[in-house]
Amino acid sequence: MDxxxxxxxxxxxxxxxxxxxxxxSPEQALDEFINEVSRECLVSTINDCEEFLNNHLTKEEKEEFIQSNTEVYFPAIEVTPLQWLYTLVEQMREGLKTK
Incomplete structure (x- = not known):
């Protein structure tokens, strides 16, 4: 890697x-992302998400980072930003199966 x-x-x-x-909606945006990117891009994005989830930041810092970089209103979807990200990673992993 570079x-x-x-x-x-x-x-x-x-x-x-x-x-x-x-x-x-966040769901539609993720579906479009999975369908439009290459397998390599999807794998790279999953790896980036996992590296973020496993980094040294506190839970609060991670949640603030996610909220600051998305236009998702988390109270409306009734999950925390970290719960949402874990779900995204799982959905992207499922999307890999069809690539």
Missing amino acids: KNYNYLEEFEDFLGGTFHQDIS
């Missing part, structure tokens, strides 16, 4: 580029 690769920047780009203010 030594200049920064998973946090890539993760931030994924969140902001996929879950922005113009989406119909």
